[in-house]
Amino acid sequence: xPTVNTPQSQGELDNALLLLDDRDNCxxxxxxIAANSVVDxxxxxxxxxxxxxxxxxxxxxxxxxxDKIVKYGAVIxxxxxxxxxxxxxxxxxMQSDYLPTYIIPTxxxxxxx
Amino acid sequence: MQAYLREDGSKGIRNSLxxxxxxxxxxxxxxxxxxxxxxxxxxxxxxxxCYPNSYAQSLMESLVTHSNVGAVLLIxxxxxxxxxxxxxxxxxxxxxxxxxxxIQENHGTAQTMETGSQWVExxxxxxxxTATVSMSVNELIIGTICGxxxxxxxxxxxxxxxxxxxxxxxxxARCIFxxxxxxxxxxxxxxxxxxxxxxxxxIVQAVEKAAIYYDVLGxxxxxxxxxxxxxxxxxxxxxxxxxxxxxxxxxxVIYPAQIPKRTGLYLLDxxxxxxxxxxxxxxxxxxxxxxxxxxxxxxxxxxxxxxxVVGSAISPVIKVCANPQTYRxxxxxxxxxxxxxIENRGTLDEVGxxxxxxxxxxxxxxxxxxxxxxxxxxxxxxxxxxAGRACA
Numbered sequence: 107x108p109t110v111n112t113p114q115s116q117g118e119l120d121n122a123l124l125l126l127d128d129r130d131n132c133x134x135x136x137x138x139i140a141a142n143s144v145v146d147x148x149x150x151x152x153x154x155x156x157x158x159x160x161x162x163x164x165x166x167x168x169x170x171x172x173d174k175i176v177k178y179g180a181v182i183x184x185x186x187x188x189x190x191x192x193x194x195x196x197x198x199x200m201q202s203d204y205l206p207t208y209i210i211p212t213x214x215x216x217x218x219x
Numbered sequence: 220m221q222a223y224l225r226e227d228g229s230k231g232i233r234n235s236l237x238x239x240x241x242x243x244x245x246x247x248x249x250x251x252x253x254x255x256x257x258x259x260x261x262x263x264x265x266x267x268x269c270y271p272n273s274y275a276q277s278l279m280e281s282l283v284t285h286s287n288v289g290a291v292l293l294i295x296x297x298x299x300x301x302x303x304x305x306x307x308x309x310x311x312x313x314x315x316x317x318x319x320x321x322i323q324e325n326h327g328t329a330q331t332m333e334t335g336s337q338w339v340e341x342x343x344x345x346x347x348x349t350a351t352v353s354m355s356v357n358e359l360i361i362g363t364i365c366g367x368x369x370x371x372x373x374x375x376x377x378x379x380x381x382x383x384x385x386x387x388x389x390x391x392a393r394c395i396f397x398x399x400x401x402x403x404x405x406x407x408x409x410x411x412x413x414x415x416x417x418x419x420x421x422i423v424q425a426v427e428k429a430a431i432y433y434d435v436l437g438x439x440x441x442x443x444x445x446x447x448x449x450x451x452x453x454x455x456x457x458x459x460x461x462x463x464x465x466x467x468x469x470x471x472v473i474y475p476a477q478i479p480k481r482t483g484l485y486l487l488d489x490x491x492x493x494x495x496x497x498x499x500x501x502x503x504x505x506x507x508x509x510x511x512x513x514x515x516x517x518x519x520x521x522x523x524x525x526x527x528v529v530g531s532a533i534s535p536v537i538k539v540c541a542n543p544q545t546y547r548x549x550x551x552x553x554x555x556x557x558x559x560x561i562e563n564r565g566t567l568d569e570v571g572x573x574x575x576x577x578x579x580x581x582x583x584x585x586x587x588x589x590x591x592x593x594x595x596x597x598x599x600x601x602x603x604x605x606a607g608r609a610c611a
Contacts, residue, residue, distance in 0.1 A: 124374065124561070126374065134370055134374060134449075135370075135449075136561040136562070137561075137562075159449060160370075160371065160449070160542065160543075160544060161369050161370025161371040161374075161448055161449035161524070161542065162370055162449035163370070163449065163451070175451075177455060177458065178373065178458040178459075178462075180404065180405070180408065180454070180458050181404070181454065182404070182451070182452050182454040182455035182458060183451060183452040183454055183455065195451065196446070196449070196451050197446060197451055200451055200452070201451075201452065202451075202452035202453050202454060203404075203452075203454065204403055204404060204430060204434075204439070204452070204453055204454060205403070205430075205433055205434065205438055205439040205441070205452075205453045206437075206438055207438075207441055207446060207451065207452060207453070208438045208441060208442075208443065209443045209446050210443040
């Protein structure tokens, strides 16, 4: 049984996931959300399987591979995989429609090479 | 607010003396002079390159005659390409005390440092007698930038600055937002706010130019820390950055070293013209801050999520922290806790008002956090703009 970790049960926030614009298909975490938490998305309880850090994005609904990701009511890129509602949206499943995103390897990734 | 009145009629909120190296070879001597006055407002700026560059010349001319600057000491090695006497004339024509020391004509390092220090000491006494006058909000020029952005920036600090900008524009100030490379993806919605069809066209052209420039360079204005903080793409970062501009009409697109003449909101186009040359347009945030200051900014509002600590030479920087975790981690560096919005400890309007009040406070002699800690970062590199653009 996953821990029920809704904002209401924490009693400090109205929403763990913030909707910035009605047109959006993603939400923004206003606090870090632990793995296996249940949060509220559009008045429905959704299980968050993998942790989502503060300010990272979660899918508001199921998103097909190739669909545009919409935040602030604007397109911010495209899905590169199918994304389930409540799933973390980041570099592993979406990309820019303009420019590649550059990241640096962690120390452990360097050591694995 | 209380301002220092310059002979050219401009009003500054600081009364700094600049020591300026005109090539990297003169940097040590200039730094040595500036460091002899740790308790006074003596600041170091310069240009590292030996080859002349019209953009660098324009930027420097604008910086040394900034309203926050009272006097200037130029340090030249002697053989570099910078037009030192042209720069000196611009300063003397503005009514500011100026002196040029050429190291090769002053028996080298030690003698130049000695002569320079004596001039600074004498000139500081003169500067202390600068007339002060009252200054109103409608005489202010305010710039904004974001750096170390994360997923909170676009929700808290940037729109908070946007609220402050709306208030400043409504009260008659001149406000400048920038970095067209960080607005890639927003050109369509941004152009809808243009005050005229021409401005709308200028906005779209400026952003398209930036997109081409960054495409050639291989990646855009997106750092690994942005991704750690939850931002995935340039467009997403852009949308957050765009929120700094508030909701006012956009009255024009300006270029580095161009001081907006009328009240309103301006987009600063920092991406060079023509084919890609000299590398990345702005190698770090400080280069953009200096460009905002070259457009006359008395103050720069800096939104940060991951936690930047920078200030700037010439004009104070107010750090608006977007992320509540970062604020708790680095509160001594942050002027505003904008992240409180996502923890339901405040509203955007409250944050906007706090920023507004802090700017007015700077005009009454209060120092920002980065000023208190001695941050006086500065960057100026090579760029190319079409003739006339960077020299308005």
